[in-house]
Amino acid sequence: MGAPFNYDVLDLTDEQVDAEVRVFGALTAAVRRLNEATLRTTVDHATVEEVRRQVEELTARLEKSMIPDNFGVSFTKGGRIRGYGNAVVGIRNPNAVPLTVVQDKVNGRASAEFELNALHEGPPGQVHGGVVALVLDQVFGEAAAAGGSPGMTGTLTLRYRLNTPLGPCSAEAWVDRRDGIKTIVKGELRRADGTVTVTAEGIFILPRWAREEIAKNGGTPPQFE
């Protein structure tokens, strides 16, 4: 059985990738501001209606030319990864947190410092539990990849110990152990002052189709962006 999804390899130069990161990254940041302003604005209803008309006009301009559906994940021949739609780190995804994950390939660790705002609220003033799981899934997956044994999330178990206030937070994950094709990752989410609010454990599995591919053709395991 082959992979159930494709990773295209594209002939793009680093300069072309840098340009799209710059231009689309700036658009995404602007739309994120719009998202938060949509939630928090106190302007009068007439102004809201006028802004809504303008937003619809701008949206129609972007909709004039679009890819058919989702962005997918592609690589350049130079090794750049274009996972721009990723729900946590995608640079063209205004719903992504955003998050920059730092991988430590020597020690099989990954970490991120980031800010969660009113768009990520669950209980009043607190981060939504599902958002925590979203962020940790990505950071844990990157720790498994950093440790040289990438996999897809098989199981992710979280223990919500304390509330996580909106604002600056950090996440850290490390490879705890390997069991054949399974990589067990542990990690935590912390408040700005370093207090651990959530601890978690994930089992990342190199899928059967990747194992079969490597057994047949060799190569290194893919990163499951």
Ligand SMILES: CCCCCCCC(=O)SCCNC(=O)CCNC(=O)[C@H](O)C(C)(C)COP(=O)(O)OP(=O)(O)OC[C@H]1O[C@@H](n2cnc3c(N)ncnc32)[C@H](O)[C@@H]1OP(=O)(O)O
């Ligand atoms: C750098 C990139 C960062 C990316 C971070 C984001 C990662 C993601 O979000 S990935 C998306 C979410 N995850 C998914 O969609 C995965 C969906 N599930 C699957 O594709 C498959 O069930 C998969 C790959 C987990 C396992 O399938 P497959 O390879 O066929 O497993 P299979 O051969 O039956 O079992 C292999 C071993 O794994 C174990 N296993 C299978 N499924 C699970 C599971 N869900 N949890 C724990 N263990 C499992 C089996 O018990 C077996 O263990 P053992 O060898 O000890 O008997």
